Amino acid sequence: KAGVTQTPRYLIKTRGQQVTLSCSPISGHRSVSWYQQTPGQGLQFLFEYFSETQRNKGNFPGRFSGRQFSNSRSEMNVSTLELGDSALYLCASSERLQVAEAFFGQGTRLTVV
Amino acid sequence: AQSVTQLGSHVSVSEGALVLLRCNYSSSVPPYLFWYVQYPNQGLQLLLKYTSAATLVKGINGFEAEFKKSETSFHLTKPSAHMSDAAEYFCAVSVDAGKSTFGDGTTLTVKP
Numbered sequence: 001k002a003g004v005t006q007t008p009r010y011l012i013k014t015r016g017q018q019v020t021l022s023c024s025p026i027s028g029h030r031s032v033s034w035y036q037q038t039p040g041q042g043l044q045f046l047f048e049y050f051s052e053t054q055r056n057k058g059n060f061p062g063r064f065s066g067r068q069f070s071n072s073r074s075e076m077n078v079s080t081l082e083l084g085d086s087a088l089y090l091c092a093s094s095e096r097l098q099v100a101e102a103f104f105g106q107g108t109r110l111t112v113v
Numbered sequence: 114a115q116s117v118t119q120l121g122s123h124v125s126v127s128e129g130a131l132v133l134l135r136c137n138y139s140s141s142v143p144p145y146l147f148w149y150v151q152y153p154n155q156g157l158q159l160l161l162k163y164t165s166a167a168t169l170v171k172g173i174n175g176f177e178a179e180f181k182k183s184e185t186s187f188h189l190t191k192p193s194a195h196m197s198d199a200a201e202y203f204c205a206v207s208v209d210a211g212k213s214t215f216g217d218g219t220t221l222t223v224k225p
Binding site for chain 2: 006
């Protein structure tokens with residue numbers, strides 16, 4: 001099976017812009033979770049989608065949003081970018097039949113200048 | 114709510130020495146526990162998981178971890194470190210499918 005694919009791998013944006021990141025989960029996985037990783041805050045949970053519905057949400061402002069499509073692919077959007085949004089954004093997929101391990105993509109490195 | 118504490122943000126061992134990375138968790142319900150490894154500019158890769166079966170869990174690359182409920186611990190060990198083990202290691206707890214809480218990570222350095 002192909003792994004979790006995140007695109008793009010690297011992105012540079014300017015403050016105030018918006019950005020959309022994409023995640024294709026492992027075939028058959030219906031849950032997609034997003035995490036933000038920064039040196040100062042570590043790995044922080046953003047949100048999780050299952051069957052096109054947001055099931056869990058972390059403590060991030062409304063500028064961070066996401067969606068999931070019928071084929072389980074997910075997108076994450078950040079509007080009005082701030083310098084502090086610079087981070088590695090990781091997507092993870094799982095089967096979610098029960099609590100199960102997450103399979104991570106390589107991440108998208110977002111730099112806001 | 115659940116939480117994870119990884120003791121020691123940096124651990125350094127000599128090649129061939131025992132690796133011990135510490136993880137303590139807090140959870141109001143029986144947790145699922147995981148250890149992940151992350152290499153530079155990569156995603157996280159699962160090393161092993163505890164899902165309430167055997168308390169001693171064996172994972173990939175010679176790693177294992179023991180779940181100790183009385184100590185609320187899930188420490189990761191490997192008898193003999195290799196240079197290729199140098200990476201960042203994360204302990205995670207999950208009580209809700211689709212959402213994990215991660216520790217701050219421990220960077221393992223292996224000296225020749």
